[in-house]
Amino acid sequence: MTGATGNVGAELVRALAESGERVRAVSRSGRSDGLPAGVEAVAGDLNRPETTKAALDGVRGLFLMPGYGGQRQILADARAAGVERVALLSGRSAGSGDRENAVAGYLIDAEDAVRESGLDWTALRCTSFMSNALELADQIRKGDTVRVPFPDAYTTDVDPYDIAQVAQRALVTGDFANRVLDVTGPEALLPADRVRVLGEVLGRDLRAVGLTPEEARADLESRMPKPYADAFVSFFLDGTLDESVVLPTVEEVTGRAPRTFTQWARARADAFR
Numbered sequence: 001m002t003g004a005t006g007n008v009g010a011e012l013v014r015a016l017a018e019s020g021e022r023v024r025a026v027s028r029s030g031r032s033d034g035l036p037a038g039v040e041a042v043a044g045d046l047n048r049p050e051t052t053k054a055a056l057d058g059v060r061g062l063f064l065m066p067g068y069g070g071q072r073q074i075l076a077d078a079r080a081a082g083v084e085r086v087a088l089l090s091g092r093s094a095g096s097g098d099r100e101n102a103v104a105g106y107l108i109d110a111e112d113a114v115r116e117s118g119l120d121w122t123a124l125r126c127t128s129f130m131s132n133a134l135e136l137a138d139q140i141r142k143g144d145t146v147r148v149p150f151p152d153a154y155t156t157d158v159d160p161y162d163i164a165q166v167a168q169r170a171l172v173t174g175d176f177a178n179r180v181l182d183v184t185g186p187e188a189l190l191p192a193d194r195v196r197v198l199g200e201v202l203g204r205d206l207r208a209v210g211l212t213p214e215e216a217r218a219d220l221e222s223r224m225p226k227p228y229a230d231a232f233v234s235f236f237l238d239g240t241l242d243e244s245v246v247l248p249t250v251e252e253v254t255g256r257a258p259r260t261f262t263q264w265a266r267a268r269a270d271a272f273r
Contacts, residue, residue: 001025002046003065004035007131008089011164012063013039021172026055049073056081061171062119064088066110075117085120085177087170089163092125092182093231093241101234102227111180120177122170127184127243130157130264133194140198140272144206148191149219150236151210154244156184157194159259166253181249186258188244194261201265202272213237 003009004025016023017036025035030043044052046068056078064086094107114121139146163183170176192208199206220229235241250258
């Protein structure tokens, strides 16, 4: 398990442990804080594959994060260690084939690497995460007006819990070997819809105000390198990525409907107070 303390990784560690699997959780810190009982915590850096090689001993399934320099060597080490299958966290923009887009480009490279690894692979192409709404928490704690980027972009945001449930089945069963699984949430919402839901959960009258394109770009560039800001502007302002279509993958794989944003918000309400 790489990225074991991230939004998806932490949920997947929990899902695997609850299903009775032995789990080795790799993170940069290697700390065991918050991990389920019995999970082995290991320190490793995906940009330095020599730090993860020993962690592959005895492993059957590997969950891999994209966008790290050591990915191909880690996959080669995994194959040599006898790992059978890999599940890759990816995104819907990987399907665009646009290697010039910084985000799509690193996802496409990651998918190429797992396809060429010699392992059985599953690529989880996910829409935006519901947990991205946590970026609004500071504004919500300070007042009732919430400024949001890309106000006209409908997205079918998905709960990291549901991504983890799909990944768990891909890793344990092998039923989805050598396939791309497009993972979405159950409803297409605007940013203002999510702000409204958060207000209902918190018992407040929150109001969304859309950032202008210039403001959205400036906000993104303050938080990430310019090529990545350009990528998100391309996706959600220029419309090169459509995340508005609800797909049945979560229910088909897990046997139950994906969680709604309201369910996610209720479970995370304390983060906004």
